[in-house]
Amino acid sequence: GAVVSQHPSWVICKSGTSVKIECRSLDFQATTMFWYRQFPKQSLMLMATSNEGSKATYEQGVEKDKFLINHASLTLSTLTVTSAHPEDSSFYICSAPVGTQRQFFGPGTRLTVL
Amino acid sequence: AQSVTQPDIHITVSEGASLELRCNYSYGATPYLFWYVQSPGQGLQLLLKYFSGDTLVQGIKGFEAEFKRSQSSFNLRKPSVHWSDAAEYFCAVRLDQAGTALIFGKGTTLSVSS
Numbered sequence: 001g002a003v004v005s006q007h008p009s010w011v012i013c014k015s016g017t018s019v020k021i022e023c024r025s026l027d028f029q030a031t032t033m034f035w036y037r038q039f040p041k042q043s044l045m046l047m048a049t050s051n052e053g054s055k056a057t058y059e060q061g062v063e064k065d066k067f068l069i070n071h072a073s074l075t076l077s078t079l080t081v082t083s084a085h086p087e088d089s090s091f092y093i094c095s096a097p098v099g100t101q102r103q104f105f106g107p108g109t110r111l112t113v114l
Numbered sequence: 115a116q117s118v119t120q121p122d123i124h125i126t127v128s129e130g131a132s133l134e135l136r137c138n139y140s141y142g143a144t145p146y147l148f149w150y151v152q153s154p155g156q157g158l159q160l161l162l163k164y165f166s167g168d169t170l171v172q173g174i175k176g177f178e179a180e181f182k183r184s185q186s187s188f189n190l191r192k193p194s195v196h197w198s199d200a201a202e203y204f205c206a207v208r209l210d211q212a213g214t215a216l217i218f219g220k221g222t223t224l225s226v227s228s
Contacts, residue, residue: 042220042221043219044204045218046215046216105158
């Protein structure tokens with residue numbers, strides 16, 4: 001089946017630094033990828049839709065200048081958390097739809113900002 | 115706005131007992147319906163999905179779910195729970211448009227007692 005990978009799986013950074021998270025579709029092309037955020041004991045909340053070759057679409061309340069998304073190829077989308085702060089600590093998960101019925105999730109990236 | 119409600123935040127079931135996790139959705143039409151499981155440190159795993167047809171769907175690991183249009187529900191069931199089923203369970207919906215993101219419920223934590 002289709003596989004989505006994320007790198008890194010976990011990262012610890014200092015407040016004020018930027019962190020890049022990669023999401024790759026390993027055996028299929030994804031013109032669209034989704035980025036979700038999951039706080040402890042909370043559900044997944046959609047942050048943005050990443051579109052290959054065009055600007056990402058952000059959900060209401062998500063700062064596009066803070067969460068930079070780049071979808072430069074059909075197999076890679078990146079999420080950069082700029083000037084990270086402790087409140088950005090979360091579990092970030094990407095997913096990619098395949099056809100009209102399936103959606104595959106990456107294993108997630110645990111971000112801890114000190 | 116579309117929403118997914120999982121009324122039970124935490125459920126404890128004895129090993130070998132039956133399980134039912136509730137899920138209700140709010141949407142004008144019938145969306146695509148999903149159940150995912152998330153174990154600690156693991157990514158989301160699809161248990162089953164409903165798109166159309168038979169309202170009782172079978173999934174992996176012995177799970178099943180029944181779609182009831184009149185109740186806008188999609189409850190997850192398992193006749194005999196195993197200790198390894200302890201995890202976080204998420205109900206999700208997707209609008210009947212290809213490539214749209216999932217809307218997740220807040221999740222139900224399942225604990226299994228011996």
